[in-house]
Amino acid sequence: MTMWEYAPAPESRDIANLKAAYRPFVNGEFVDGGGEPLKTLNPATEEVLAEVGTANASDVDAAVKAARRAYERTWSALPGSERAKYLFRIARLIQERARELAVLETLDNGKPVKESRDADIPTAAAHFFYHAGWADKLSYAGLGPDPRPLGVAGQVIPWNFPLLMLAWKIAPALATGNTVVLKPAETTPLTALVFAEICQQADLPPGVVNILPGAGDVGAELVRHPGVDKVAFTGSTEVGKQIQRAVAGTPKRLTLELGGKAANVVFDDAPLDQAVDGIVNGIFFNQGHVCCAGSRLLAQESVVDELLAKLRYRVSTLRLGDPLDKNTDIGAINSAEQLGKIRELVESGDNEGAHRWTSPCPVPERGFFFAPTVFSGVQQSMRIAREEIFGPVLSVLTFRTPEEAVAKANNTPYGLSAGVWTEKGSRILWMANRLRAGVVWANTFNRFDPAAPFGGYRESGFGREGGRTGLEAYLDA
Template identity: 75%
Template sequence: MTVFEYAPAPESAAIADVRASYGLFIDGEFTDGGGEPFKTVNPATEEALAEVATADQADVDRAVAAARRAFETVWGPMPGTERAKYLFRIARLLQERSRELAVLESIDNGKPIRESRDVDLPLVAAHFFYYAGWADKLGHAGFGPDPRPLGVAGQVIPWNFPLLMLAWKIAPALACGNTVVLKPAETTPLTALLFAGICRQAGLPPGVVNIVTGAGETGRLLTGHPGIDKVAFTGSTGVGRQIARQVAGTRKRLTLELGGKAANIVFDDAPIDQAVEGIVNGIFFNQGHVCCAGSRLLVQESVAAELLERLRTRMATLRVGDPLDKNTDIGAINSAAQLARIQDLVAAGEAEGAERWAPACDLPAQGYWFPPTVFTQVAASHRIAQEEIFGPVLSVLTFRTPDEAVTKANNTPYGLSAGIWTDKGSRILWTAQRLRAGIVWANTFNKFDPASPFGGYKESGYGREGGRHGLEAYLDV
């Protein structure tokens, strides 16, 4: 049998012009930070990419003051039709510069260029286009005839989808007439800072968008600032709890999109090959760095052996390596700290008696890498079945009846997403109505649209982002 290998197909890193150092973006200008600068690292090579400023208390004060001035004098009073023009302009610039942004995202984050180019960037532009359309129609959104913006939004985003999470936060806030101060994750700040340049290119008034970089302390200063009217956070459940305590008793609005431990449920009448593709996309997309990843596979006992055999065959074809190679399926783990957490939980899974399997995989010598991994013989009490791993690790459990499937799926402190695979529409509806998850996919997984709301229950947070529902968090209704 002839085996055909893919030839390397690298994207040029030179497309992304990475500067030696980056400052804060406050009141329409790049400025130095008062804190100790830090290095952002390419996770595929462990090489430092750039030095980035850290915002201290004085910097956060300046950013919030600039956002307040812009809200009161320019952006808040501006008619929705005029705000929409800026959002449309930003969306078009994102499309025009999408290749540059995709390459920078893959270099800074570690995700495959195929994903950043074909998934992230189209969705980023689509969110700005979508909310630009809402800017002059807020009175028809169902929140009263004359809803008003809240004021200044403090937004903190994670490292797994740096530019897409920025779009989820900034686009609806601006459409509603708010101004923002955003803090990107310290490991992935570069596309947010390039977006700041796009705001200038679009002629956005100074102070409408401000970007302050730094680690957790900068985020704490921002979410606790008395000049903030609305806090939006996407990240870990632990930090979400801290923010909830911090803003309790204040007038601030709060939305939290936190962790997940989604169940992908495969019934015995499901199209097996289609389900296998959905399982692979659900857990190995973006190296499993997805809060709604299908990290638990619940498969009906009668088809478990067949499905697992086909899943292992499919996993053996996944290509791990250079994120800038267009053939790569699984890129680099975002940081040394995240890789250590994945390794710790995988070791715990083996210690508790689960059976680990991974395809033969040559990992690069430099960088942070982990092979696609599946665990069988998993009990619901195991750490790998309860804790969010946030990596390319799948835990498999079996069930016999639909009731058992629902019980096992809901046996988690999280409630962000779920997937159902079956040939029967009635079974989809029956199961979906009983799952405590904010979004339920049927015969697919990880599909997003700007018009569709997203959010969770229990320890996955509260509030919704996306769609008409995403406007409510930024309006005084």
């Protein structure tokens, strides 16, 4: 039998226009930050990409004050139709620089360039287009006759979708008349700082958007600052709890989008080939660095053997390697620290008696890589069934009845997302009404649209982002 191999299809890193150094963005200008500079790494090669200036407490104060001035003197006073023009301009500039942003995102984050190119960057632009359309229609959003902006929004985003999470935060804030101070993740600040260039290109008034790179101390300083009216955070549940404690007792509004341990439920009447592709997309997209990843597969007992055979074959065809190769399916883990966490949890699965199967794909000797892994024979008490791994690791459990599937799916402190695979529409609706998750996908997974609200319950956070509902978090009706 002839075995066909994909020829390398590398994207040129020169397209990223990578600079040797980047600086914080305050009041419409790039400034020297008062924090210790950090070096951001390419997780696929462990090479230093650039030196990034970071902020300190005085920079946070300066950025919040700049945002306050812009809010009071300029931005909140603009008609919605004028704010919309800026958002449309930003969206078009993201499109025009899409290839540059995609390559830069892949270099800094480690995700395959085809995901940056085909998912992250287009969806980021779509969020600005969508929210631009709302800017002059807020009084028709069903959020009161005269909805008003809150003021200055302090926003902290994670490293798994750097530019996309920025768009999820900044687009609704600007559309509703707020100004922004945003802290990107410590390991992935580069596309946020290029976005600052886009703000300059769009002639956005100074102070409307401010970008402060740095570690967790910068985010903590921003959350605590008395000049911040609204805090939006996406990240770990542990940090989300710290933020909630810091904000408690203050008038600040808060939205949190935190961790998850989503169940992907496959019934015996599901189209198994379609379900396998949905399972693969649900857990191995972006190396499993997804809060709503379908990291628990609940398979009905009568089809679990057939489903596992199909799944293992499909996973064995995934290509792991250079994220800049357009043929790559699985890129690099974002950091050595995250790779260590994944390895530690996988080892716990081995020790607790689950059956581990790992793709036979070759793993590069250099860089932070982890081969796609599937655990079968998983019990509810095991750590791999309870804790968020945030990596390309799937835990497989079984069930006999729909009631058992619901009980096992809900047996988690999280509640961000879930998937249901069955040919019966009535069963999908029955399950969706009983699954404690903010989003339930039917015969698909990881489908997003700027018009659809997204968010969780319990330890997955509260509040919604996207859609008409997502505007409410930035308005005082």
